[in-house]
Amino acid sequence: MPTVKFIEHNGTEHVIEGEVGDSLMSLATGNLVPGIDADCGGECSCATCHCIVDDAWMEKAGKPSETEESMLDLNPDRESNSRLSCQIPLTEELDGIVVQLPEFQY
Amino acid sequence: MSEAVIEKLDLTTADPWSVPLDKINVSDPALFETDTHWGYFERLRKEDPVHYCEESLFGPYWSITKFNDIMQVDKAHHIFSSEDGITLPDRPLDFRTPNFISMDPPKHDVQRKAVTNAVAPLNLAKLEPIIRERAGKILDNLPIGEEFNWVDLVSVELTTQMLATLFDFPFEERRKLTYWSDMATSGELAGGPTPEPVRRAALLECLEVFTGLWNERVNNDPSEDIDLISMMAHNPDTQNMEPMEYLGNLILLIVGGNDTTRNSLSGGVYFLNEFPDEYDKLRANPGLIPKMVPEIIRFQTPLAYMRRTAMEDTVVGGKTIKEGDKVAMWYVSGNRDEEVIDRPNEFIIDRANPRHHLSFGFGIHRCMGNRLAEMQLRIVWEEILSRFETVEVVGEPVRVLSSFVKGYSELPVIVHAKQ
Ligand code: HEM
Numbered sequence: 001m002p003t004v005k006f007i008e009h010n011g012t013e014h015v016i017e018g019e020v021g022d023s024l025m026s027l028a029t030g031n032l033v034p035g036i037d038a039d040c041g042g043e044c045s046c047a048t049c050h051c052i053v054d055d056a057w058m059e060k061a062g063k064p065s066e067t068e069e070s071m072l073d074l075n076p077d078r079e080s081n082s083r084l085s086c087q088i089p090l091t092e093e094l095d096g097i098v099v100q101l102p103e104f105q106y
Numbered sequence: 107m108s109e110a111v112i113e114k115l116d117l118t119t120a121d122p123w124s125v126p127l128d129k130i131n132v133s134d135p136a137l138f139e140t141d142t143h144w145g146y147f148e149r150l151r152k153e154d155p156v157h158y159c160e161e162s163l164f165g166p167y168w169s170i171t172k173f174n175d176i177m178q179v180d181k182a183h184h185i186f187s188s189e190d191g192i193t194l195p196d197r198p199l200d201f202r203t204p205n206f207i208s209m210d211p212p213k214h215d216v217q218r219k220a221v222t223n224a225v226a227p228l229n230l231a232k233l234e235p236i237i238r239e240r241a242g243k244i245l246d247n248l249p250i251g252e253e254f255n256w257v258d259l260v261s262v263e264l265t266t267q268m269l270a271t272l273f274d275f276p277f278e279e280r281r282k283l284t285y286w287s288d289m290a291t292s293g294e295l296a297g298g299p300t301p302e303p304v305r306r307a308a309l310l311e312c313l314e315v316f317t318g319l320w321n322e323r324v325n326n327d328p329s330e331d332i333d334l335i336s337m338m339a340h341n342p343d344t345q346n347m348e349p350m351e352y353l354g355n356l357i358l359l360i361v362g363g364n365d366t367t368r369n370s371l372s373g374g375v376y377f378l379n380e381f382p383d384e385y386d387k388l389r390a391n392p393g394l395i396p397k398m399v400p401e402i403i404r405f406q407t408p409l410a411y412m413r414r415t416a417m418e419d420t421v422v423g424g425k426t427i428k429e430g431d432k433v434a435m436w437y438v439s440g441n442r443d444e445e446v447i448d449r450p451n452e453f454i455i456d457r458a459n460p461r462h463h464l465s466f467g468f469g470i471h472r473c474m475g476n477r478l479a480e481m482q483l484r485i486v487w488e489e490i491l492s493r494f495e496t497v498e499v500v501g502e503p504v505r506v507l508s509s510f511v512k513g514y515s516e517l518p519v520i521v522h523a524k525q
């Protein structure tokens with residue numbers, strides 16, 4: 001099974017195994033990784049599952065949809081490799097992906 | 107009384123389950139004043155979840171009543187516009203106060219981003235000690251063992267002080283903020299008691315006072331900005347706003363942060379009294395406060411709905427909504443949708459997923475102040491629990507005559523000190 005490494009703002013690392021198709025958001029909340037709020041439950045409509053994807057993985061993670069783009073854009077802490085973790089489904093190709101969690105969710 | 111009035115169907119006393127569906131008008135403000143809307147929404151969720159009402163004070167409109175349909179509409183800002191207003195009454199053409207809650211992208215995004223920083227988590231952390239100190243003072247001055255109106259002495263006072271802090275508004279004149287907020291939302295065009303000329307005069311006074319503050323601050327050093335007015339005055343995206351647009355954004359921030367938080371503060375006290383086992387749970391474990399706060403906000407639903415206008419023909423829940431139609435997303439109904447929320451009519455302070463509610467909306471207009479509101483409520487409840495054994499509700503609340511702002515004008519209580 002593919003794994004994801006979540007790195008909290010304070011540096012704490014969590015390596016989580018998941019099934020193909022699980023979103024990174026559901027892996028984090030399902031395994032009590034702090035730092036993802038996910039108020040809307042994965043509907044791409046709250047932006048409280050913001051994460052920063054390690055540069056090396058940006059391309060494999062795909063491009064944000066228009067809806068995700070409009071939500072991300074409202075976050076003043078957005079970085080060039082910011083994504084909403086509920087919009088990244090796990091694939092075999094993403095095995096080992098590294099994402100940073102921001103200090104705060106809005 | 108004229109005969110027309112006598113003949114009119116009074117929904118507040120009718121049986122929600124036998125009124126003909128097409129006569130149901132959930133936007134009737136009296137339903138909220140009398141707390142009799144629940145049965146109508148329950149019926150609509152079961153029998154006609156996307157409901158067309160032909161005749162109302164605000165003209166014809168659609169009601170969306172189920173959680174998932176509301177989510178669908180709120181997300182689809184490219185189909186459902188906010189530009190014609192976010193409440194059902196049509197706004198007077200000669201007195202428009204534009205602001206970003208009633209704008210679509212791209213303008214919405216630009217303006218929202220210009221003020222978001224004021225409520226960014228780091229700024230909130232800076233505000234926390236001030237809010238705690240002010241909340242503590244208010245609570246310390248309450249009469250013990252004597253009946254008083256919680257809304258006035260606590261809810262209004264606290265949220266007004268909060269707003270004064272956010273704007274760095276002259277502290278002694280802070281009740282003006284409450285007054286303007288009340289005027290903004292109680293207009294007769296929205297079915298409220300305030301005559302339109304009185305409302306306009308109050309809002310123009312608001313503009314005048316805030317223009318004064320703007321002028322005092324515009325030449326200050328922008329790096330020191332912590333208040334919202336200075337931020338707007340110095341941000342290139344907002345510094346050239348027209349006066350009516352400045353007023354619009356002020357009203358948005360004043361109303362956004364005022365009524366909503368105020369009524370959640372009152373609601374929480376009321377709910378804990380209605381569900382005394384939950385109050386016991388809370389006393390035994392104050393660590394539940396962060397989970398209780400979103401549950402209070404769900405249960406209260408301080409804004410009963412948001413309105414949109416369809417920009418094209420579209421289908422929701424099997425019904426075709428036509429271009430130009432008004433659509434109300436009834437958060438107050440979706441928050442009680444048993445298909446999404448377990449035991450929705452119970453106030454449960456330790457739910458697994460308490461933030462999964464509609465009270466802040468979703469999508470690009472999702473409440474900008476949602477973390478601020480939660481923080482205020484958390485602090486106040488921490489301070490209440492450390493001081494009082496019980497805040498006891500000793501009479502029925504008086505509710506506001508509005509189908510938009512869902513709230514209380516009176517909540518009689520007695521506070522009992524800790525042993
Ligand atoms: C419990 C308290 C509150 C509730 C229930 C609430 C509710 C809402 C709702 C329902 C919306 C519209 C969402 C949508 O259309 O999808 C909204 C938007 C907004 N709220 Fe709040 N609010 C609260 C507190 C606050 C506070 C404290 C502020 C102060 C900064 C605030 C500022 C705003 C602003 C600026 C918007 C417009 C956002 C936009 O259009 O992008 N709110 N709020």
Ligand code: FES
Pocket residue numbers: 025037038039040041042043044045046047048049084085086087
């Ligand atoms: S969980 Fe809400 S946007 Fe991802």
